[in-house]
Amino acid sequence: MTFRRPMFYPADVAKRAARPVARRKETEMPYLAWSDELDTHIPELDAQHRVMIDHVNRLGAAASSGSSKQVREAMDALADCVHQHFEFEERVLEMIDFAGLEEHRQTHREILAELDDYRARLNAASPAEAEELVDTLGPWVVEHIRHDDVDFGPTVREWLRDAAPPDDPFRKLVGDT
Template sequence: MAHLVWQDDLNTGIEEVDNQHRRIVEMINHLYDVEQKDDKEELRKVLVDLVDYTQSHFAFEETLMEEAGYRFSRAHKKVHELFIRRVEEYRMRFDAGENIVQELRDTLTRWLLSHIRNEDAAYAETVKASMNALSTDQGWLSRSLKKFFG
C-alpha cells in the first residue's frame, strides 16, 4: 500500500481539526516508511506516538462537540473509545512479537477516512456555528472590557 494522500473531501472546515487529521495521515504514512526499514524499535515509537496523538485528538474533538452542544457527542465519544481499545489491542499484539504493522496501517487508513467523512462531517456544522457564536460573543466581551477598562 502506498502513502495515504489528503483529499479535499476530508476537510471539516474546522482548521485545527483538519490540521490534526492531516497530522494523523502523516503519522500513518510514517508508519509505512518505518515498516520498510524493518526497525522494531522505531516502529514501537511510531505506534506509541500515533496512539497518544490520536487519543489527544479525540479528546480535543470531544471537547469541541460538548461545548457546542452536539446532540450525538456521547455516541461519537463511544466510537472513539471503541477505536482506541482496538488500537491498544494492536499495540499489545505488537509487543507480543506479532507483525501487525500492515494490518494496523490498513485498519487506521480505512477507519480514519470513513470516520472523517461520516461521523466528523456530521458534527462539523454544529461546532462551526458554536465557534462563530463564541467569536461574536468574544467581540462583545472585548468591546465591553475596553469600554470599562480602557
C-alpha cells in the same frame, strides 16, 4: 497473526474511504494523502487530522523498513496523537452541546480500545504483519474522519456563526471558519 478490521466500520466502507496512494517501499509517495472530502472546515480539527494521517504514513514507512523499534515508536506516536485529538474534539462538541456527543464519545472509546489492542499485538508482529496493520489503520483513520468528524463540521460552524458570543474563547480554539 492476522489483524482484524475495527468492529464499527464495515470492510467495504473502509476500503472505499481510504485511497492509499502507494506503499512507502515502492515509491517516495506517502501511503495516505489528504483529500478535500476530509475537510471539516474547522482549522484546528483539520490540522489535527492531517497530523494523524502523517502519523499513519510514518507507521507505514516504519513497517516497510522492517524495524520493530521504529514501528513501535510510530504506533505509540499515532496512539498518543489520536488520544489528544479525541480529547480536543470532545471538548469542542461539549461546548456546542452537540446532540450526538455521547455516541461520539462511545466511538472514541471503541477506537482507543482497538488502538490499545493493536499496540499490544504489534509487539509480537513480524514486518509483514506490521504492514497488514497499516493497511487496516489507514482506511480506519480516514473513515473515522469522513464518517464521524466531517458530519459535525456544519454544526460547529453554525454554532460559531449564530450562537457563540464574539469574544468566546472557543472561536480561538477552532480558528476562523
